[in-house]
Amino acid sequence: MDNKLLKQKLAEKGMKITPQRMAILEAVYELNNHPTAENIIEFIRKTHPNVAIGTVYKVLETLVENGLIKKVTTDRNFMRYDGILESHHHLYCSNCDLIEDYHDAELDELLKKYFESKNISGFKIEEFVLQIKGTFNKC
Amino acid sequence: MDNKLLKQKLAEKGMKITPQRMAILEAVYELNNHPTAENIIEFIRKTHPNVAIGTVYKVLETLVENGLIKKVTTDRNFMRYDGILESHHHLYCSNCDLIEDYHDAELDELLKKYFESKNISGFKIEEFVLQIKGTFNKC
DNA sequence: TACTTAAATAAGAATTATTCTCCGTTAAGA
DNA sequence: TCTTAACGGAGAATAATTCTTATTTAAGTA
Ligand SMILES: [Mn+2]
Ligand SMILES: [Mn+2]
Ligand SMILES: [Zn+2]
Ligand SMILES: [Zn+2]
Structure with missing residues (x-):
């Protein structure tokens, strides 16, 4: 997904556009099988080696609150995320x-x-x- | 639920009958709104003040494995349990x-x-x- | 009933996922 | 360019859960 579209999605929700938010949102889209925070950290480290773990959790929470991604529950003790918003x-x-x-x-x-x-x-x-x-x- | 029945349920699954297992299984039945491990610990402490927290987690896992209770997923970071086995x-x-x-x-x-x-x-x-x-x- | 032993428990340390705090940085509007 | 509220980095703190080790016990057997 290109940067234009990522920026647009954040802007639509009135969110400030930052490189971290763009990278994390993109990671959720790219890692399409309901990634964990861990998966996302690993993914974005390739291009953004210095994003703090706390930031990833914070951004994921904010993206959920703003309706850009959803949480997926599991019977394991960690959360997973989903970039597909349409009902499924x-x-x-x-x-x-x-x-x-x-x-x-x-x-x-x-x-x-x-x-x-x-x-x-x-x-x-x-x-x-x-x-x-x-x-x-x-x- | 009386002890006879609790014992029977454990025995049916070929599980060793212990006071801890009986208390924890009973707690899941009594605390009928999908209790957390925390809720269960608090409940059994009233009658079994010295059950170790680790034991509660271990027993819950064993009860799930043996099909006596089920896990209920939430979008919070803790597990909840369910004693109702029939489909719902x-x-x-x-x-x-x-x-x-x-x-x-x-x-x-x-x-x-x-x-x-x-x-x-x-x-x-x-x-x-x-x-x-x-x-x-x-x- | 007493004996045996594998399995279960207590206690507390360790781990894991997540949250928080504090301070420096930055996006975005004026 | 300037201002400032919002954001992010670092790492400590917390909360839920798991692990380790020594001790105890349930349940089968003699
Ligand atoms: Mn999905
Ligand atoms: Mn239920
Ligand atoms: Zn599979
Ligand atoms: Zn409500």
């Missing part, structure tokens, strides 16, 4: 740490319809994420 | 740390049917967990 679900591998995207507009529609009819009392739904747990044949 | 989904509150169970056999059936028709190539599904994010009116 996740295939979690039971054998390894692989989390694959599962895009399915038909499923989204099905869920949306289902919960429109069936409204949950006392709760206002913002979004769904279906965790699909299982194993990949390749694993 | 979760309402995550965006305002606080509340995670409420959402049981819905109709939805389970819908998902099962949907993924039977639509099979995901190269992936064998074991279970679904739908994360329903939003806000409770009371929050």
Whole structure:
């Protein structure tokens, strides 16, 4: 992804544009399989050897708050991040740490319809994420 | 839950029966809103003041491995646990740390049917967990 | 019931991921 | 160019979890 676009994404959210933010946002996009902070640090070190670890965590938090990336939960004790904002679900591998995207507009529609009819009392739904747990044949 | 039943559950899995394991398993059942290790430690301290923290983590891991409890993922940096084994989904509150169970056999059936028709190539599904994010009116 | 032993626990150190603090630097508007 | 609030670097601090080692115990066996 080119710098123009990265700058634009930050600017759209009214965020100050800094090299660190651009590098970290780009890393989340490039490392497309839900990278950890660790993965991101390793990646950006290649081009930005002196970015502080604390900065990476801070920037990731800020990017999440501003809706430029999302957190992906795992049953391990570290966080993972996702640069894909459009609604999608996740295939979690039971054998390894692989989390694959599962895009399915038909499923989204099905869920949306289902919960429109069936409204949950006392709760206002913002979004769904279906965790699909299982194993990949390749694993 | 009485001791007989707790013992039985451990025995069914071929696990050695210890007071610590019984207390921790009972705590997960009693603290029914997806307790953290911290919550569990606090709870069992009332009756078992000298259980080591390391033991709690170890036992929780063992209970998960043996399929007596499940982990519940959050976007915070600690794990939560669930004593309810039957398929169900979760309402995550965006305002606080509340995670409420959402049981819905109709939805389970819908998902099962949907993924039977639509099979995901190269992936064998074991279970679904739908994360329903939003806000409770009371929050 | 007493004996045996592998497995489990207590205590506390160590590790890991993440957050915080403080001070120097910089982006962006005037 | 100047100003300044926001940002980032360095490293200490914290919080959750894991590891290590010695001691204890559950549960099978004689
Ligand atoms: Mn994704
Ligand atoms: Mn639950
Ligand atoms: Zn795998
Ligand atoms: Zn709430």
